[in-house]
């Protein structure tokens with residue numbers, strides 16, 4: 568099944584038009600592609616970079632590190648000025664992310680927190696300027712109260728994959744194996760959009776990105 572939500576010719580056009588990553592980030596994209604590791608789409612990376620440049624966060628929290636691609640995109644965009652905490656459950660991924668950070672020269676800005684995101688989120692206490700949610704989609708509704716608590720007023724919460732291959736917008740006819748995630752993401756989007764503490768936009772980029780501003 569196609570893992571993006573929109574039209575292949577538009578995706579191809581955008582990817583051939585926007586400035587693409589070079590060096591280590593490009594190598595990481597290629598590694599992720601060859602090894603079927605789901606990192607953010609190039610067009611999502613381009614948006615993330617701009618958001619970091621506009622928001623100028625001092626502290627970023629990421630849920631779902633994988634090989635550290637999006638963490639490195641954000642570290643580079645901040646010019647190494649942001650401190651990034653990123654949570655990863657897989658020991659193998661966490662190790663690769665740390666080694667990529669070291670290679671990039673941004674190792675001291677990024678701390679990989681190993682373990683289950685919900686348990687780690689519940690232990691964190693210092694607020695963040697930006698939270699990027701990109702882990703197990705079915706758990707987003709459980710992550711939300713913790714992410715809200717950990718985001719300062721005026722901060723933003725980004726949630727990736729919220730349109731889940733377009734299935735979230737499809738009424739009925741969702742294959743059984745995808746139905747629970749699609750239903751949970753739909754509920755998640757409804758709770759983001761109805762939360763009086765948040766202003767939320769849903770952007771059909773990559774696999775769908777929700778951008779929420781905490782008032």
Ligand SMILES: C[S@@+](CC[C@H](N)C(=O)[O-])C[C@H]1O[C@@H](n2cnc3c(N)ncnc32)[C@H](O)[C@@H]1O
Pocket residue numbers: 605606607630631632633634635636637638654655656657660682683684685701702703706
């Ligand atoms: C989509 S990948 C992250 C991609 C990364 N943000 C990027 O774009 O470079 C999701 C990652 O979240 C991790 N993950 C999934 N569920 C998790 C959980 N409950 N706690 C911590 N990490 C989790 C997976 O092991 C996987 O590496």
